[in-house]
Amino acid sequence: xxxxxRYWMGGAALLLTAALFIVPFVFIVLMAFKDxxxxxxxxxxxxxxxxxxxxxxxxxxxxxxxxxxxxxxxTILTVASVAGMVILGAMVAxxxxxxxxxxxxxxxxxxxxxxxxxxxxxxxxxxLQGIGLFRTLGGLILVEIxxxxxxxxxxxxxxIATIPRELDEAATIDGAGPIRLFFQVVFPxxxxxIVTVIVVQSVFVFNDFVNPLxxxxxxxxxTVQLTLFNFQSQFSTQWHLLFTxxxxxxxxxxxxxxxxxxxxxxxxxxxxxxx
Amino acid sequence: xxTVIHSAPAGQASAPPAPERPRRxxxxxxxxxxxxxxxxxYGVLFLVPTVIAFYFSLTRWGLFSxxxxxxxxxxxxxxxxxxxxxxxNSLIYGVLTSxxxxxxGLLFAVMLTSQIIARGxxxxxxxxxxxxxxxxxxITFVVLMDPQEGLINExxxxxGIDGPGWLTDxxxxxxxxxxxxxxxxxGLATVIYIAGIVSxxxxxxxAAAMDGAGAWQRFRNIILPLARPATVTVIILSLIGGLxxxxxxxxxxxxxPGFSSDVIASVIYKQYQAGFWGLSTAGNVILFLAVALxxxxxxxxxxxxxxxx
Numbered sequence: 293x294x295x296x297x298r299y300w301m302g303g304a305a306l307l308l309t310a311a312l313f314i315v316p317f318v319f320i321v322l323m324a325f326k327d328x329x330x331x332x333x334x335x336x337x338x339x340x341x342x343x344x345x346x347x348x349x350x351x352x353x354x355x356x357x358x359x360x361x362x363x364x365x366x367t368i369l370t371v372a373s374v375a376g377m378v379i380l381g382a383m384v385a386x387x388x389x390x391x392x393x394x395x396x397x398x399x400x401x402x403x404x405x406x407x408x409x410x411x412x413x414x415x416x417x418x419x420l421q422g423i424g425l426f427r428t429l430g431g432l433i434l435v436e437i438x439x440x441x442x443x444x445x446x447x448x449x450x451x452i453a454t455i456p457r458e459l460d461e462a463a464t465i466d467g468a469g470p471i472r473l474f475f476q477v478v479f480p481x482x483x484x485x486i487v488t489v490i491v492v493q494s495v496f497v498f499n500d501f502v503n504p505l506x507x508x509x510x511x512x513x514x515t516v517q518l519t520l521f522n523f524q525s526q527f528s529t530q531w532h533l534l535f536t537x538x539x540x541x542x543x544x545x546x547x548x549x550x551x552x553x554x555x556x557x558x559x560x561x562x563x564x565x566x567x
Numbered sequence: 568x569x570t571v572i573h574s575a576p577a578g579q580a581s582a583p584p585a586p587e588r589p590r591r592x593x594x595x596x597x598x599x600x601x602x603x604x605x606x607x608x609y610g611v612l613f614l615v616p617t618v619i620a621f622y623f624s625l626t627r628w629g630l631f632s633x634x635x636x637x638x639x640x641x642x643x644x645x646x647x648x649x650x651x652x653x654x655x656n657s658l659i660y661g662v663l664t665s666x667x668x669x670x671x672g673l674l675f676a677v678m679l680t681s682q683i684i685a686r687g688x689x690x691x692x693x694x695x696x697x698x699x700x701x702x703x704x705x706i707t708f709v710v711l712m713d714p715q716e717g718l719i720n721e722x723x724x725x726x727g728i729d730g731p732g733w734l735t736d737x738x739x740x741x742x743x744x745x746x747x748x749x750x751x752x753x754g755l756a757t758v759i760y761i762a763g764i765v766s767x768x769x770x771x772x773x774a775a776a777m778d779g780a781g782a783w784q785r786f787r788n789i790i791l792p793l794a795r796p797a798t799v800t801v802i803i804l805s806l807i808g809g810l811x812x813x814x815x816x817x818x819x820x821x822x823x824p825g826f827s828s829d830v831i832a833s834v835i836y837k838q839y840q841a842g843f844w845g846l847s848t849a850g851n852v853i854l855f856l857a858v859a860l861x862x863x864x865x866x867x868x869x870x871x872x873x874x875x876x
Binding site for chain 2: 302303305306309310312313314315316317319320323333334335336376380381383384386387388390391395399402406407408409410411412413414415416418419420423434435437438439441445460464469470473474495499501502505506516517520521524531534535538541542545546548549553
C-alpha cells in the first residue's frame, strides 16, 4: 500500500519534470510547422498544415541569405577557437603540471582570475582596434580563445596529473624533444579530456551571443545567435519564421548532444567537482 | 564577405611578458615557451583590457574625445537610479538563481541517482537545455509567458488561477527571467551533484541501512555533508554566471519594463551603445568589484570549512 503510493508519487514527479523540460522544445517544433496566421496565435496547438519547408526556405533566404553566411561564420568561429583553446590550453597545462617553478603560483592565480573576472568589454574593443582586428572574425576567434583558456587549462591540468611521469622519461630516453614529447606522446593520451573540452566549449562558443554582439557587429558578419537577435525585430509579427530560425540553429548543439551525451556528463563531472 | 582569418596571434606589442626566459641550464623537457602562445593571446585580449579598464573608467570617453575626469563616472553611476537598480538587480538575480540551482539541482540529483525508471533518459532531458541557445530559450519563454495567449497562463487558467503578466509586470519581470535562467541552467547543477553523490562510497549507505536509517536520514547525514564540494562548485559557478548574466535578460525584456529588470551587464551594453564608453567601462569595473567582493571571500570561506571537515 505505502509502496504503491510511493511509486505513484515517483511516477508523477517524473512526468512533471519531463513535461517541464520537454514542453518548451515541443512548442518550438510545433511553431516551426505552422503558417503565419496560426503561429501568431502563440498557442500550444497542432499545426493545421505543414509549412516547415516553406518556412525554412523563407528564413534561409531572408536578408540576402544572411543565415547561411551566419552558419559559415559560426562554424569557422567554433572550430578555430576551440582548436586554439585545446592546443594552447594543453600546452600550458602540461608545463604547469609537470614543472615546479616559482612561476606556478602566479600562473595558477592568472588561470583562476580568468575564470572569475568578467571581461572588460570596451577596453577589449579598444585593444582589438589597436591591432586592427576589431570587426573581424579573426579578432573574435582570439577573444573566444582568451576567455575560454582558463576553464580549458583547469580541465587539462587535473587530467595530466593522472598521466605517469615515467612515460615522459621513457620518451626522453628514446630521444624525443619537448615538442615531440608533447604532441606525439602526451597529447594523444589526453583524448578523453580533449573530447570533453571540444564538446563543452564548442557548444559554448556556438551559442555565444555576447562576444559576437560586441566584437563582431554588422549584418554581413553575423553569427547564428545574432541572426535570432536581428530577426527578432524584423520578424516580431512573424513568429513562424522566428521559431523556424530557433529550430535550425538548435540542430548543431542537438546533434552534438546526441553523439556525446555520455561524454559531456562524464567530462563535466570529472572536471567540475575536483576543482 | 569581409571576414578575414588571422590564425597567428597578432600584435605582440603590449603583451605582458609571458613567464619565459632563456636559461643556460640543461634544457628541460617542459620548456617555458609552451606558455608563450597562450600567454600572448590571454595577455593581450584579457589581462591588458582588464587592467586598463581601471584607467578608462576614470575618463569621459566617447567616439571623439577622451578626457580624464577622476571618479565622476562612479559618482554618476551611483546617482542615477536606473543604474543603481542594475546593480541591485544583478545581486538579486545572482543570489536567487544560485540558491534555486543548489536546491533544485540537489533534489533532481537525489532523484536521478536513486532507482527510478528511465533514469538515463531523464538525466539527458534535464541536461539538454544547458546546451541550447540562450537567446532561443529566451524568445521561446517570452511567448510561453505571454499574459493572454501564453501556454503558462493558459495552463494556470485551467486550474482556475489568473496568471500574472510575467514579463510585463515591473515587480515580476526580473524574477520571471531568473526562473527561466534556473530552468535552463539547473541541468548543470544536477550533473555536478550527480557526480558528487556517485563518488560517495557505498559503505556509508550500507552502514546507514544497517542502523535502520530512513531516506531522510540518509539524505541529511550522508548525502548533504559529503556532497559539499559539489555544493561549493554549484554556488560559485552559478553566482559568477548570475552576476554577469546578460543574454537571457536582453532576449526577454531588454531590461524593461522601464529599468525594472536591468542588470549591470545590460547597463554596460546600453551605455556602450549610447556612446558613453567611459561610463560603460566604469560599470564593468563595478561588476568586477562586485564579483570579487562576493565570490572571492565566499570561495575562501567555503573551501576552508571543507578542509576542517
